[in-house]
Amino acid sequence: MSDAVTAAMPELRGWIGRSRVVAEEITLPAVRRIAGMLDLDPDSFGPGSTLPPHWFSLFFADVARQSEIGPDGHPRRGAFLPPIPLPRRMGAGRRTRIHGALQVGDAATKTIEVAAIEPKQARTGQIVVLTMRQTISARGVILAVDEFDAVYREAVPPGAKSASTPPVPAPDGAAWSDAILLDPVLVFRYSAVTWNSHRIHYDADYARDAEGYPATVQNGGLTMHLIVDAALKRAPGPLLGFTARLRRPLFVGQTVTLAGAAPQDGKMAAWAAAPDGTLAAEMELEFGA
Structure with a gap:
């Protein structure tokens, strides 16, 4: 494990279990933009339409202020994400359970929890795997529980x-x-x-x-x-x-x-x-x- 990651792990472990809630109104204009992007007929969706169940991942964006954006375009670490001291971040995978689907007009929420932070030595060098657990709810019920893994990597020489x-x-x-x-x-x-x-x-x-x-x-x-x-x-x-x-x-x-x-x-x-x-x-x- 690199010296920087070793030194950071006590603080990083303190992030595990932290959670926050992101609210989202599932509006018709947003749904129609998504439909167009996916080459679907935007006009096939209207008020109350049920969305494909995996579309929850297209909503609930973290909206960072421009001054909070880092050099890679991501929000700076420590604002929305743990301050993992490796500069490169990439998605790695996910595990998702579907219980229902969003509908146009929903007032929905995503509860985001830091589920795990695991340093590892990979073939490509030192990495840290961050797992975020996301629980999507609307209309008083849980619609999906999604665990998303992101890998933090060393800089490229x-x-x-x-x-x-x-x-x-x-x-x-x-x-x-x-x-x-x-x-x-x-x-x-x-x-x-x-x-x-x-x-x-x-x-x-x-x-x-x-x-x-x-x-x-x-x-x-x-x-x-x-x-x-x-x-x-x-x-x-x-x-x-x-x-x-x-x-x-x-x-x-x-x-x-x-x-x-x-x-x-x-x-x-x-x-x-x-x-x-x-x-x-x-x-x-x-x-x-």
């Missing part, structure tokens, strides 16, 4: 490339697949809808020079959302939950393959493959009867 886990091939024998262009406009609109200002998703010079990526980076939240959308087209029943792991970065402008196995015992494996056939993200979805 000047001129070096960002390290990533060794590639593995995507699974063979998919029962279905969709080719999806990670269009820069789609990624921009997703960032706008979710109020995500992380510079690696829109600033190519920053992504290359500061973080060692070859191009602007696809948003992992959007990757997971697109996989769920594709799987729901083949779903045997209502979505009850899913787990997701982001294995390797995808890049804006690539055409990726979203694919999955046939449902079995109410579960479906699904994944995203990079253009070279390597596995970028994997999910397991659970459906009701």
Whole structure:
């Protein structure tokens, strides 16, 4: 463990269990913007419409003041997030249970709790995994409980490339697949809808020079959302939950393959493959009867 992380751990452990509540009105204009971004008919939604159950992740943005934004575009640590002393932050995965769905017009809340902070030594160097537990409620009931993992990583030396886990091939024998262009406009609109200002998703010079990526980076939240959308087209029943792991970065402008196995015992494996056939993200979805 690095000296900085070791020194910070007593303070960081004090963050575990801290919580706050973010309120959100699920307004029709916002829903229609999201629908348009996802290539759905905006006018198919009206007052009282029930939203797809996984759309809760498109609301409840942290709205930091401009003076609270750090050099990477994220809110500075210590305002909304624990002050983990590693400069790079990326989504890593999630575990979600679905109990209901938001509706247009809801006065909803998201209760955010720091669930865990775990320092680890990975193949790519020192990391810290931050797990946030998010509980979505509206109309007096809990609609979803979502645990989201973010990985904090060391800085990239000047001129070096960002390290990533060794590639593995995507699974063979998919029962279905969709080719999806990670269009820069789609990624921009997703960032706008979710109020995500992380510079690696829109600033190519920053992504290359500061973080060692070859191009602007696809948003992992959007990757997971697109996989769920594709799987729901083949779903045997209502979505009850899913787990997701982001294995390797995808890049804006690539055409990726979203694919999955046939449902079995109410579960479906699904994944995203990079253009070279390597596995970028994997999910397991659970459906009701």
